[in-house]
Amino acid sequence: MVQRRRRRTEADFEEVPVIDFTLAERDPEAYYKQLRFALEDVGFLVFSNIPGFEDGFQKELFATATDLFGRPQEWKDALGTANSHSLRGYFRADTLPGPHKAYAEAYRFGADLPAPGEDAPFWLRLHEGPNQWPAASDLPQFREQMNTLFSRYHALNLALNQHICHLLDLPSDGLDEFFPTKTIEYNSAIWHYFPLTPEMKKAENGFVQGMHEHRDPSTFVTCLIQSRAGLQVQNHAGRWLDVPMVPGGVVCNIGMQLMKLTGGKLVATTHRVNTLKISQDRFTIPYVLSTRLEKEIRPLPQFASPTAAKEHVAPNPKIAKLMSIPDPLVRSGYARLSLFPAATAKLYPKEFEEAHQLGIV
Numbered sequence: 156m157v158q159r160r161r162r163r164t165e166a167d168f169e170e171v172p173v174i175d176f177t178l179a180e181r182d183p184e185a186y187y188k189q190l191r192f193a194l195e196d197v198g199f200l201v202f203s204n205i206p207g208f209e210d211g212f213q214k215e216l217f218a219t220a221t222d223l224f225g226r227p228q229e230w231k232d233a234l235g236t237a238n239s240h241s242l243r244g245y246f247r248a249d250t251l252p253g254p255h256k257a258y259a260e261a262y263r264f265g266a267d268l269p270a271p272g273e274d275a276p277f278w279l280r281l282h283e284g285p286n287q288w289p290a291a292s293d294l295p296q297f298r299e300q301m302n303t304l305f306s307r308y309h310a311l312n313l314a315l316n317q318h319i320c321h322l323l324d325l326p327s328d329g330l331d332e333f334f335p336t337k338t339i340e341y342n343s344a345i346w347h348y349f350p351l352t353p354e355m356k357k358a359e360n361g362f363v364q365g366m367h368e369h370r371d372p373s374t375f376v377t378c379l380i381q382s383r384a385g386l387q388v389q390n391h392a393g394r395w396l397d398v399p400m401v402p403g404g405v406v407c408n409i410g411m412q413l414m415k416l417t418g419g420k421l422v423a424t425t426h427r428v429n430t431l432k433i434s435q436d437r438f439t440i441p442y443v444l445s446t447r448l449e450k451e452i453r454p455l456p457q458f459a460s461p462t463a464a465k466e467h468v469a470p471n472p473k474i475a476k477l478m479s480i481p482d483p484l485v486r487s488g489y490a491r492l493s494l495f496p497a498a499t500a501k502l503y504p505k506e507f508e509e510a511h512q513l514g515i516v
C-alpha cells in the first residue's frame with residue numbers, strides 16, 4: 156500500500172513531454188521509455204518530426220482556416236451544424252448561455268457517409284452523415300487539404316496503435332478489433348479560439364474558457380495540431396500546465412475508452428483551453444479515429460486487477476454519470492450531445508432533455 160502511494164507521487168509531472176517520433180525507428184529503447192512515461196503517467200505528449208506533419212504543411216492548413224473563419228458570418232452560418240443531424244459544419248460557442256460559453260467557433264468533420272433515415276436511433280444519426288463542404292469556388296483548396304490531413308492522421312493513428320500494443324505487450328494487431336474494418340470513421344474539427352479582450356481579462360481564477368475542462372470520453376487516442384499554445388493539462392496535484400507549442404508538432408492524448416481497456420494503465424488526463432494564454436487567434440485541428448460504437452470496452456484480462464489500475468485525478472461527476480450508462484451506443488450519443496450542447500439542444504431536444512435529467516449535460 157505504502158509502495159503504491161509512493162509510486163503515484165513519483166509519477167506526477169511538471170511538464171508535458173515532447174518526443175521525437177523518429178526515435179521509434181532510430182532508438183526504440185529510448186522511444187518506448189519516453190512513450191511509457193507520457194502515456195502511463197501524463198496521458199499527454201507532443202510528438203515532433205512526424206513525417207507528413209511538417210511545419211509548412213501545418214501553416215498552409217492554418218492559413219486556410221484563417222480564410223474560412225474570416226468569411227462573413229452569414230456565409231459561415233449557411234454551413235452551420237444546425238443543418239446537419241451529424242453535426243458537421245460550422246458552429247459558434249461564444250453565444251451560449253451558462254457554463255458552456257467558450258470564446259471559440261469551429262467547423263466539424265467526420266467520415267463522409269450517407270445520412271441514416273429519420274427513424275434511425277439518435278446515436279446513429281449523430282454519428283453518420285455527409286460533411287458540409289464549402290463551395291470549391293469559395294475555398295478551392297479546402298477539401299483536398301483537409302482530406303490530405305485526415306489520411307495522414309489516419310496513418311499516424313495506425314502507427315500509434317502499434318506502438319501502444321508494443322508498450323502493452325499485446326500483439327501488433329491487438330487493438331484492431333476495436334476499429335471498424337469496412338470504413339475509416341473519425342471525428343475532426345477546425346477550432347478557432349478568439350484572442351483575449353479587455354473584457355475577458357477580468358476573469359477570476361486565472362481561466363477564461365476556450366474549451367471547458369474535460370477528458371476525451373469515447374476515444375482511444377486524440378491527435379491535434381495547433382497554431383499556438385493555449386491548451387492546458389492538469390497534473391496529479393491539480394495544477395494546470397501549459398502544453399508546449401512545438402512547430403511541426405502533434406499533440407496526442409489518451410481518451411477514456413483506452414484508459415478503461417487498460418484498467419487505468421494508460422491515463423486520460425483532464426485538459427482545457429485557456430483563453431488567457433491566447434494573445435492572437437489560435438487554430439487547432441483535433442482528430443480522433445473512431446472505435447466501433449457497438450463494442451463494449453472492458454479492461455483486458457491482464458489489466459483487470461484492481462491493483463494494476465491507477466486511481467484517477469479530478470473526477471468529474473458529469474463524466475462519471477456518462478460512463479455509467481450501460482449501452483455503449485446510447486452512451487456514445489450522450490457523449491456527443493454533451494460535447495456540442497448548442498447544436499444538439501436544438502436538433503435533438505428530447506434526448507438533450509433526457510441527458511440533462513440524467514445530469515450529463
Ligand SMILES: O=C(O)CCC(=O)C(=O)O
Nearest residue numbers: 346366371386428439441
Ligand atoms: O483545441 C484544443 O486545443 C483542445 C481540443 C480538445 O480538447 C478536444 O477537441 O477534445
Ligand SMILES: [Fe+2]
Nearest residue numbers: 369370371426
Ligand atoms: Fe479534449
